[in-house]
Amino acid sequence: MPQETGKQYKQMLKSFLRTQGEEDLYLGQQFSRNFIEKKIAPEDVISLHKTSIEELIEDLPPEVSISFDFLIEMMIHYGLALKEHQSLIRKQEAIQMEMDIAVRMQNTLLQTATPEVQGLDIGWISKPAKQMNGDYVYFLNETSSQVCLAVADIIGKGMSAAMHMSMVKFGMDSLRYEKRSPSEVLSFINKMIEKSISDSMFVSMFYGKYDTDTATFRYASAGHEPALFYCAAEKEFKLLESKGLLLGVQEEAKYEERTVKLEVNDFVVIMTDGVSETRTENGFIEMDFIENLLCQVKSENAQAMVDYLFNELSRMQDYQLHDDFTLVILKKTK
Amino acid sequence: MEHGSSIEINTEWDIVAARQLGRNEAKETGFGTVDQARITTAISELARNIYLYAGKGVIKIEPVRAGQRAGLIITASDEGPGITDLQKVMEDGFTTSGGLGAGMPGVKRLMDDFRVETEVGIGTTITATKWLH
Ligand SMILES: Nc1ncnc2c1ncn2[C@@H]1O[C@H](COP(=O)(O)OP(=O)(O)O)[C@@H](O)[C@H]1O
Ligand SMILES: [Mg+2]
Numbered sequence: 001m002p003q004e005t006g007k008q009y010k011q012m013l014k015s016f017l018r019t020q021g022e023e024d025l026y027l028g029q030q031f032s033r034n035f036i037e038k039k040i041a042p043e044d045v046i047s048l049h050k051t052s053i054e055e056l057i058e059d060l061p062p063e064v065s066i067s068f069d070f071l072i073e074m075m076i077h078y079g080l081a082l083k084e085h086q087s088l089i090r091k092q093e094a095i096q097m098e099m100d101i102a103v104r105m106q107n108t109l110l111q112t113a114t115p116e117v118q119g120l121d122i123g124w125i126s127k128p129a130k131q132m133n134g135d136y137v138y139f140l141n142e143t144s145s146q147v148c149l150a151v152a153d154i155i156g157k158g159m160s161a162a163m164h165m166s167m168v169k170f171g172m173d174s175l176r177y178e179k180r181s182p183s184e185v186l187s188f189i190n191k192m193i194e195k196s197i198s199d200s201m202f203v204s205m206f207y208g209k210y211d212t213d214t215a216t217f218r219y220a221s222a223g224h225e226p227a228l229f230y231c232a233a234e235k236e237f238k239l240l241e242s243k244g245l246l247l248g249v250q251e252e253a254k255y256e257e258r259t260v261k262l263e264v265n266d267f268v269v270i271m272t273d274g275v276s277e278t279r280t281e282n283g284f285i286e287m288d289f290i291e292n293l294l295c296q297v298k299s300e301n302a303q304a305m306v307d308y309l310f311n312e313l314s315r316m317q318d319y320q321l322h323d324d325f326t327l328v329i330l331k332k333t334k
Numbered sequence: 335m336e337h338g339s340s341i342e343i344n345t346e347w348d349i350v351a352a353r354q355l356g357r358n359e360a361k362e363t364g365f366g367t368v369d370q371a372r373i374t375t376a377i378s379e380l381a382r383n384i385y386l387y388a389g390k391g392v393i394k395i396e397p398v399r400a401g402q403r404a405g406l407i408i409t410a411s412d413e414g415p416g417i418t419d420l421q422k423v424m425e426d427g428f429t430t431s432g433g434l435g436a437g438m439p440g441v442k443r444l445m446d447d448f449r450v451e452t453e454v455g456i457g458t459t460i461t462a463t464k465w466l467h
Contacts, residue, residue, distance in 0.1 A: 047368045076375045080440045
């Protein structure tokens, strides 16, 4: 311990013994930050106190003096616990930095460009509840008249979910020029996941393909949330459901494929359970709640609709998402 | 060696004897109260590990002199099971005492030099040195 610190301590103690005033205590506490900053262990502080008091009081009873040795012994483990704590904090900071890098990498790796398609307005959002997003949106512009999209949700969270997500992406990338139908894509990704991912990792995925020439939307689902279809003529919502197991459950799983035709101002809403299972103080929301929100903004463009839903639903959760939130809207404009 | 000696660890009471020996040696070498307590704590942890995990072993305490520097070397050796994953054991937060800062990383912090030689099925020798400043 620096000699200067020792002298100052003794001086402050002396003053306090005389005044017993609050001011000295206040200054003492300010001074104690010095100890912490200079990484002076609690046992050293006691030892300093012992030396100081021995010098300040001539006829200090020897038992009192010796009792500080006992206190020093008591403090050794406190000192160790403090050092361990400090080292664990540094470790945690290092882990946090790694995590930030991983998040940035994931974002770069998984970024997808919103396609420009004649007559189709596309809006979407995907927000993680924690650092790593377990939801994923993927667009693929196969030809000028066809656009594919996948919305996936990894059952499982954090880092490992993110790593598996990358695999799913590269699986879909590899099908780029093959013009596969939605059910074929799901079968392919399912086989890939089944082979290579641990037993406890499953993925739900909604895969759709819109054809501008016929204005049809073909879709298949692997255990994913049903999508919503809004029919402007009937002013009504329908569920777009399609049978299929989660990806990674069974190698030979089959995926049903369905089609819906879009008229002008019709739109399709694809989401993950972070949207449909929004939890509020009063429990889970119902699907018709989402339908009502959508109706309020149905004449806006797709991105404005998406943003509105996100703002409303995140406000209802006090801006603390419980689950990753992903929403895609495809709207036929002409 | 001028002084210094060793203690066999067989029962929990031998841990106390090892501590006592360590404290005396530390005092004689010229360590202050705080360092005496640190050295004793390190001996205590090492002796306790011998008692708990190897059953029996020896704690040796001897003064050293290297040029101008004087210090104390503690050697804890046993022919017990050895330590399987030394890297884990030296990680903070791994000990069964969890979060109390004790254990092997604690011993390392209390002393200036710290070395472990261990082989599974053969035994463990830990050498730790504290220098007078
Ligand atoms: N002398 C030894 N022989 C065999 N194993 C040991 C020995 N010393 C320590 N270990 C192993 O290292 C682990 C960590 O020891 P330590 O850091 O002292 O923490 P704790 O004793 O609280 O578990 C022990 O649980 C034990 O498995
Ligand atoms: Mg131990």
